[in-house]
Amino acid sequence: MPSTRSSSAPKKQQSGTSPFPRLDAERKTQVCIIGAGPAGLTVHQAMAQIGVTSVVIEARSRQYVQNRVRAGLVEPGTVRILDDLGVGQKLLRDAACHKGLLLQLDDTSARVPFGDITGEPVYMYPQQHIVRDLISASDPQRILFDTEAVNVETGSLDAAVTVNHAGRHFRVKCDFIVGADGAHGASRRSLPDERKKSYERDYGIDWLGILAETAPLADELIYSCSARGFALHSMRGESQSRLYLQVPRGSSPSWTDDRIWQELDYRLSPGAARIRRGDITERTAVKLKAFQLENPQYRRLFLIGDAAHTVPPSAAKGLNLAVEDAACLAQALWAWYQDHERGGLDRYASKAAQRAWLAQMFSAEMTRLLHVLPGDTQFDTKTRTARWQRIVDNPIALRDFADHYVGIARR
Ligand SMILES: Cc1cc2nc3c(=O)[nH]c(=O)nc-3n(C[C@H](O)[C@H](O)[C@H](O)COP(=O)(O)OP(=O)(O)OC[C@H]3O[C@@H](n4cnc5c(N)ncnc54)[C@H](O)[C@@H]3O)c2cc1C
Structure with a gap:
């Protein structure tokens, strides 16, 4: 969108349109x-x-x-x-600017330097x-x-x-x-x-997301897939972590804090330092649909x-x-x-x-690449590994991944 800040006043402005201080009339x-x-x-x-x-x-x-x-x-x-x-000032001042991410499959991990590849970073700033x-x-x-x-x-x-x-x-x-x-x-x-x-497509699983009072364990996002499913390490500033787990549909309420931390440890630890526990201040469940x-x-x-x-x-x-x-x-x-x-x-x-x-x-590609979906067989595990390897090894596949990740591919 061209900058609207410099736009001149519209020709077809309605006159007499009042604001809405009271709610008692048409x-x-x-x-x-x-x-x-x-x-x-x-x-x-x-x-x-x-x-x-x-x-x-x-x-x-x-x-x-x-x-x-x-x-x-x-x-x-x-x-x-x-x-x-005119509302980007705080974001540009406070957001963390990221130029890479870690893609982890079982105990192998690779950094995707999307910032160098595309010339564009992404920003971490809460919605x-x-x-x-x-x-x-x-x-x-x-x-x-x-x-x-x-x-x-x-x-x-x-x-x-x-x-x-x-x-x-x-x-x-x-x-x-x-x-x-x-x-x-x-x-x-x-x-x-x-x-x-x-x-429509229903992937049949949920994400259980937590906001925890603990410093992030790495500077960049970690997307991890193991035999037990997906986990994501993300952050909100220097002292809060935003962490996600793939969980069976509808099971989020049954996850105790202890079980969440154990599972995060298992799924994220191969490529990262051990996760630091902290108070969980917020939980969300999202259906993957x-x-x-x-x-x-x-x-x-x-x-x-x-x-x-x-x-x-x-x-x-x-x-x-x-x-x-x-x-x-x-x-x-x-x-x-x-x-x-x-x-x-x-x-x-x-x-x-x-x-x-x-x-x-x-989004469908990332879902397939990083999650163990209901009904998946060894065939799916093998094709997931092949896809992961292709992104990591092949510059064209890597470039395509990076373009989509930072959003250039939609422009
Ligand atoms: C529970 C949940 C968790 C999510 N978590 C993540 C995440 O972790 N990571 C990620 O990348 N994306 C996440 N998303 C997706 C992302 O947050 C949404 O795509 C984004 O909020 C879309 O913005 P929106 O303005 O279109 O809709 P919304 O942000 O949903 O805003 C819609 C607004 O409309 C209001 N509204 C609804 N009905 C009415 C009505 N009848 N009258 C008046 N107001 C109404 C609602 O209260 C709401 O404020 C999540 C989405 C949901 C629903």
Whole structure:
């Protein structure tokens, strides 16, 4: 997306569009965004930069969304988008910049120097900090927390969202609706049946993620696969570790802290120093599933981020795709409000889907490469080893892996 900071004011600005200090009347805005995750907040920030009025409807509280622990690996393309929007300063100051990772298969490991190969690093910066940065940059009256979108209507000329705040319903009329409400939100549900065509893959396992008060055991991420499955060593700053284990579907609640540490030790230790235990302050369980809508647009409703597609977390693409969708849609909306040029809006669906499929492809590859999946046989173990060896030994395969890992392959 070209920098919106230098954009001139839009020609088609609506007059008299009031903010939302009170919730007791029918309101109007130009763009109504459902969901204050990274996707929705990025569009909101971009709209503010170009003088288009937007409002964000968020079902949860501000405190909840600002503290929700999820992703942490930020691609350089995502950083550039956030920085162009004027919200990259803290990230660039505080994030750890990574130029390599360790790929470990049983007791063999190899470093992938993706920074040298591609000329681009990745950044470790928690998703909830991106959310905080975006919220801090916004007009607080334009994000309605504790307010759930319950109905989405879209015609060919206008659109509206009905919301519920503390049991009171009111309607927000708008030109466009941005469905950024994640995998279980109202916007995906509101699509007519004939527009719900989608593609799915369930890998049948979960990730159990923990945040622990212990210094990381290495400076870089370690992706490890052993006969007992996958483990990932990651970090949040110098004193916290973010660690993940592949676990059987639905089994996360039964894992005691002691069992988690033992298993991390077993799966991560061959190539790394022994893991240091610490208090576990947060646990998350994520199903390894992929979902993609055939078409993330219906009339004046545009779906972005997890609302349009979910990827298994194996390649850390969900957050990055969400911000990328948001930037692509924001650019199309900018062209519409600037010049009534609707080519960008018409092309949004196919551009977003094309990029998301590339992320799905790499995420599927990382899932196969690093996990022992239900039903796997020795054949799968052998092909996994062959694939691992090919990435490590062959410069073309290594380059391809690195391009996908840092996100260059989707540009
Ligand atoms: C539990 C979980 C753990 C994850 N862990 C990782 C990880 O460890 N590593 C990784 O790389 N990726 C992870 N991901 C993926 C990554 O975090 C997502 O891809 C990313 O959050 C997508 O951003 P988004 O803005 O599209 O959606 P979200 O961040 O999900 O935001 C959607 C927002 O919409 C709100 N909402 C939903 N319904 C409504 C409604 N009806 N009305 C109003 N608001 C509504 C929600 O409260 C939420 O704030 C995880 C995802 C999940 C769900």
